[in-house]
Amino acid sequence: MTTTTLWEGSASQIHDGPGGYNGVEATPEWAAEIKRLARERGATILAHNYQLPAIQDVADHVGDSLALSRIAAEAPEDTIVFCGVHFMAETAKILSPSKTVLIPDERAGCSLADSINAEQLREWKADNPNALVVSYVNTTAEVKGLTDICCTSSNAVDVVNSIDPDREVLFLPDQFLGAHVKRVTGRTNMQIWAGECHVHAGINGDELTAKSKAHPDAELFVHPECGCATSALYLAGEGAVPADKVKILSTGGMLDAARVTKSKQVLVATEIGMLHQLRKAAPDVDFQAVNDRASCPYMKMITPAALLRCLLEGKDEVHVDLEMAKRAQKSVQRMIEIGNPGGGE
Numbered sequence: 001m002t003t004t005t006l007w008e009g010s011a012s013q014i015h016d017g018p019g020g021y022n023g024v025e026a027t028p029e030w031a032a033e034i035k036r037l038a039r040e041r042g043a044t045i046l047a048h049n050y051q052l053p054a055i056q057d058v059a060d061h062v063g064d065s066l067a068l069s070r071i072a073a074e075a076p077e078d079t080i081v082f083c084g085v086h087f088m089a090e091t092a093k094i095l096s097p098s099k100t101v102l103i104p105d106e107r108a109g110c111s112l113a114d115s116i117n118a119e120q121l122r123e124w125k126a127d128n129p130n131a132l133v134v135s136y137v138n139t140t141a142e143v144k145g146l147t148d149i150c151c152t153s154s155n156a157v158d159v160v161n162s163i164d165p166d167r168e169v170l171f172l173p174d175q176f177l178g179a180h181v182k183r184v185t186g187r188t189n190m191q192i193w194a195g196e197c198h199v200h201a202g203i204n205g206d207e208l209t210a211k212s213k214a215h216p217d218a219e220l221f222v223h224p225e226c227g228c229a230t231s232a233l234y235l236a237g238e239g240a241v242p243a244d245k246v247k248i249l250s251t252g253g254m255l256d257a258a259r260v261t262k263s264k265q266v267l268v269a270t271e272i273g274m275l276h277q278l279r280k281a282a283p284d285v286d287f288q289a290v291n292d293r294a295s296c297p298y299m300k301m302i303t304p305a306a307l308l309r310c311l312l313e314g315k316d317e318v319h320v321d322l323e324m325a326k327r328a329q330k331s332v333q334r335m336i337e338i339g340n341p342g343g344g345e
């Protein structure tokens with residue numbers, strides 16, 4: 001089938017360059033064309049909170065990874081266009097194996113998910129044959145397939161507490177979330193993989209303390225469902241900022257808190273894409289990033305050009321081996337059943 005576009009010449013503008021596909025601007029014509037192509041393909045567009053504002057604005061649904069995966073499973077459309085990073089699109093595919101899942105640029109990875117691969121996990125398990133594996137949701141489908149229980153940061157403590165106290169636990173891949181869980185549970189038989197998200201390196205203790213001192217009346221919102229903010233979660237627990245000013249919130253909770261806050265200024269410890277939704281929810285509040293360089297370059301690879309290419313060409317399709325998907329689904333299902341899993345990153 002030949003696709004005739006109403007927006008002539010748009011496809012020829014797309015080119016592959018540093019940082020992904022570019023050459024197309026997010027104009028109202030672009031947005032109209034995206035909507036039209038999505039309808040033509042019978043697709044629904046999902047965008048993660050860390051996406052560029054233009055991508056968030058053109059999407060049918062915006063949210064965190066777990067919420068979007070649930071929406072993908074329940075959507076009447078057979079095609080899901082997942083604007084986020086690759087492990088998130090894989091999780092959507094794991095939960096909806098019969099649907100076509102597209103990601104606008106399959107090179108959009110995640111440094112935290114990439115900090116452990118299946119081979120490394122197999123070796124770690126072989127060295128600890130009686131241990132149970134708990135994986136944060138930022139992992140590849142293959143690693144999820146080798147995992148006993150996945151967790152989000154909202155239910156990581158509950159997940160670890162649900163395991164027989166005499167059983168060894170292997171926790172991966174986020175060392176900050178692991179350290180937080182170990183401190184809260186007081187568990188000694190828990191090994192932690194030394195993985196991290198490079199974006200959170202920007203949200204370090206000095207920066208957090210300095211920003212909090214410079215704005216003593218501001219509240220601090222921490223979104224722990226993100227590798228880039230787990231260090232903030234850890235530091236808040238260490239007393240780096242006054243406890244009464246800190247709110248640890250899921251994305252939904254953060255938006256609710258933004259609507260009712262009495263503070264004129266709120267510091268936000270998360271990836272900066274989240275500021276777009278917060279400013280829309282509470283335009284009178286001055287939201288400031290703890291570090292405005294905390295931007296995930298992988299998330300920003302989903303450009304207007306990449307989304308246009310995706311809808312024009314039906315690329316890139318996400319595939320997960322069926323057997324692996326079944327095993328991964330089990331570990332994700334157990335995650336959903338324990339405590340309150342929140343929304344994933």
Ligand code: SF4
Binds near residue numbers: 111112199228296298
């Ligand atoms: S912010 Fe960090 S954890 Fe989140 S997708 Fe980007 S690299 Fe991965």
